[in-house]
Amino acid sequence: MKRSLHAAPSTATPLFTVTAVALIAATYGLARFGYGLFLPSFSESFALTPMIAGLLSSGASVTYCISAAFGFRYAPRHPRFTTILAGSTATLGSGGIAAAQGTSSFSIGVLLAGMGAGFASPALVELVQRNVAPAKQNRLQSVVNSGTGFGVVAAGALALQLGASWRAAWILIAVITFTAMVAVLRADISRTEALSGVPRREDVSAHTGGSSIRGLRWPMAAAFVFGVGSAAPWVYGRSLLEDVGGMTTETSATVWMALGAGSAGAVLLAPWLARHSVKITWYVTVSATSAATVAFALAPTLPALSLATAGLFGLAYTAASSVLIIWTSFTAANSAAGTSILFTCLVLGQALGSTVTGALVESTDLIFAFVTAGVLCLFSAFGATTQRTAPAVQQGDAAPSKIESGQYRPQKYR
Structure with missing residues (x-):
């Protein structure tokens, strides 16, 4: 794997860690796994039999794989753009779910929302490498990985607070996801180059x-x-x-x-x-x-x-x-x-x-x-x-x- 060193004056602040965890929580725990949490409410509003619900979940998994393949190919060179794709797809998909008036438009929203997580993981892997010194990278990767669980807890809290008002919940999910994306981009101190002494992948197959x-x-x-x-x-x-x-x-x-x-x-x-x-x-x-x-x-x-x-x-x-x-x-x-x-x-x-x-x-x-x-x-x-x-x-x-x-x-x- 080809590597090079780039210099930067400082390391990432704790804000970067918080925002990275938040983006994983939003794209995985909320936008992707939130589908199963709200499935009973969705089934009451749309023509979703158990078979159709399973097929739709399968479709979201396929779109996740497509976005993950793109992310692992391009995130090493363009992590900020891949981060934008993660936040944008999850935000638009969540908003589409909230606004859906029929099964077809609802299905499009679910499939789009599922793509965000696939983009998010490889993008944040690269941003962690560019923002954090090598001695701290493994620990921070583990912390960021835990974001899924926090997102699932947040999804449960939304269900408790909003009850049957699932459209309001998914509007809030869209807002949270977009905010997390913007926050990560602002907290990323590497911008165009990695920290001094931090190995950076330049050509990844x-x-x-x-x-x-x-x-x-x-x-x-x-x-x-x-x-x-x-x-x-x-x-x-x-x-x-x-x-x-x-x-x-x-x-x-x-x-x-x-x-x-x-x-x-x-x-x-x-x-x-x-x-x-x-x-x-x-x-x-x-x-x-x-x-x-x-x-x-x-x-x-x-x-x-x-x-x-x-x-x-x-x-x-x-x-x-x-x-x-x-x-x-x-x-x-x-x-x-x-x-x-x-x-x-x-x-x-x-x-x-x-x-x-x-x-x-x-x-x-x-x-x-x-x-x-x-x-x-x-x-x-x-x-x-x-x-x-x-x-x-x-x-x-x-x-x-x-x-x-x-x-x-x-x-x-x-």
Whole structure:
């Protein structure tokens, strides 16, 4: 990987960290995952059967993959423009949802809103590298990654405060997203050059070589199957709690907030993930996600248990996605490109999972669909059968001595 050094007089202020977390929270937790939270209200206003709802969620996952592919290709050279794309698509999509008068216009809004998250991750990865000294980058990447959980908590709070006024909630989501985008651009002190001493990528391939792809075959399969199995709670979680469990809107929104809190708390597992092998961490996190999905279906009438289960799901799911990031450093010559491949497989799996779950809901019931999803999720644990004993060296980096001395730290990408 080609690198160069650029000089700048100072490092980013804490404001940059806050705004970066806010943009991830807005594009992921609100604009993207907010669809599942507000699905019961959407279904009352539009002609959304479970099958159509699943197909629409799948479509949003596909648009996410398209924007993520663009972002990983162009964000290294144009992170500010990619940030604008992230905020603009999520803002316009959220506004479109709020203003929709029919199923067609509503669907366009959902698909557009889902693109924002795909642009946001690679853009902020590059901006963190340009604004923060190397010694602080890994920690800040983890903090920014936790933004999804905070966004889910905020979405639950909006549902509690605004109730059935979902249009007002999505207008507010659009405002929050646009504000976060502007704030990131203003807080970015790098502008046209990186900080002195901060490595900057100037030429990043959007893909790995053939050998790297072959090395990623098992992780790719595991990520895809995990995505299929983990889609159910994100899309149909509140529907299960309200339709089967008989929970009120306020109670189910509180459970959703617990899911977000668990997701945000996954940052505390970073030391444990770093100390253990991928095989162990993948088994544990995937098994916990599977167990939480099944438990979610079996106890929707017990609010306390649902709160605990939702928190466990958020914690385990987010930790598992972090394991995918670590996995690439053991299998891919280019960890950034490898991460983009695994996350694309994860989201494509969620796209299929949303459709399959919707079909199962219509042909059977929500409980059977969730149990099936949990079993599928557990199957992905078998993907951790091959891994290297040392991280792969970044292309073009003189890293072998660092690996041998124990000083090597793989760059984290969302």
